């Protein structure tokens with residue numbers, strides 16, 4: 238905002254500027270996202286972290302263009318996002334593979350929509366399936382895969398259209414810690430290989446520090462930006478960093494910020510549960 | 518010991534592989550023998566249930582004298598037309614109702630009532646409309662088979678997971694792409710449940726109306742043989758009805774397997 242002359246190469250891949258989103262009206266009005274601003278540079282890996290209910294998924298849907306009605310702006314180049322943009326590839330929190338398609342048909346799906354000829358789309362799908370490490374499962378159906386494998390199928394399906402920005406909402410939330418760390422490795426590796434600009438939404442602290450160049454810490458309701466932390470851990474990175482001192486410092490530092498928010502979130506859900514209890 | 522165990526596990530025995538089929542067949546044979554015995558010792562009146570051996574002997578007579586194969590063909594033909602028509606008409610109606618919340622709410626209860634109604638009893642009305650011909654049978658069976666397909670199509674389409682639709686939206690799919698590539702395949706298993714229900718109704722209606730209006734295929738034959746007090750023949754004819762039904766559901770299973778290999 239301050240710089241008048243900007244090198245075109247330094248132009249951010251995405252700028253989130255003063256975004257506000259409210260749901261409901263009157264007494265029921267909830268401010269889910271409250272004046273949130275940050276940007277994501279080309280090739281950068283940014284995480285948005287915050288406790289459950291702080292508006293992360295709302296922000297994800299706004300950036301993905303699924304929630305067109307919001308205040309402020311999300312800019313990609315000089316376009317304001319109000320509908321799904323081809324430059325953004327979304328990976329959803331819930332399991333989202335198509336159960337009636339096998340792995341390669343799932344991954345090739347976006348190419349099928351674009352009318353890419355069959356042999357080419359199979360080649361390209363194969364490339365990304367290989368990248369997420371599922372080469373020997375191409376003919377399997379999602380019902381035959383584990384949760385972590387299905388989430389990798391979703392990621393490959395999003396990568397196959399080569400989006401400028403990869404946008405993920407808690408993609409590993411349903412997985413156990415070991416799987417999560419290993420998938421994190423995979424993500425880091427892919428991101429470095431493709432120089433993939435990535436925005437990861439998460440509530441998981443170690444995951445955010447393990448993967449990110451920068452972390453946007455959100456407050457609990459209304460969801461504001463509390464702080465933006467640069468993660469200066471060396472790259473190329475693997476899950477080994479989890480054992481380093483620097484990693485520990487970052488986790489402690491961000492937890493310091495998050496604890497207060499998480500405590501408020503917990504108190505909130507406890508009092509909501511108490512209210513439900515006294516009603517019932 | 519160990520040797521024989523590994524041998525039998527690498528080469529599963531005949532019984533192991535066809536266990537369920539063999540067990541089913543043995544149960545059938547067993548039940549037949551039990552009935553034979555009960556009838557012979559007089560626990561069951563042979564004028565209510567004929568001894569199975571008589572039924573088996575009746576097959577030849579029924580096939581040679583009553584043209585049962587031709588009648589089976591006639592019944593199967595009516596069933597196929599009605600069954601296919603109820604799918605071809607029912608799925609689009611269900612899809613259309615799914616699209617319009619107003620129409621869906623307006624129609625759903627009526628369709629539900631139609632599914633539960635004993636349409637067979639309305640046969641005099643259909644007789645007036647379509648005459649005493651196979652047309653009447655086909656139309657009645659079609660109407661009886663329609664409702665479950667409409668209801669299950671709506672249910673299947675509305676049950677599509679939100680996140681799958683969001684995947685489609687994020688890929689900028691048109692609403693027709695969304696329907697054909699996401700909603701419809703996602704609804705297919707539920708639609709097949711509807712088809713299975715529908716076809717059961719169709720089979721019952723075809724045979725039932727044939728029986729009631731004394732026209733055409735197996736239903737009429739059952740009527741005739743029963744009036745002649747030819748009980749073994751009646752049961753032999755009923756056996757052919759079951760055979761046709763089994764054929765129908767095997768066919769449906771094949772189609773389903775072909776459409777959704779994933780299971």
Ligand SMILES: Nc1ncnc2c1ncn2[C@@H]1O[C@H](COP(=O)(O)OP(=O)(O)O)[C@@H](O)[C@H]1O
Pocket residue numbers: 260261267268269287288289290291292293294295296
């Ligand atoms: N469609 C909606 N209508 C009303 N309230 C909503 C809607 N979506 C989210 N909210 C509310 O907005 C807040 C943030 O939700 P969400 O973005 O899902 O949080 P998070 O993903 O961080 O857990 C919550 O209080 C939630 O109840």
Ligand SMILES: [Mg+2]
Pocket residue numbers: 293294330407
């Ligand atoms: Mg969420």
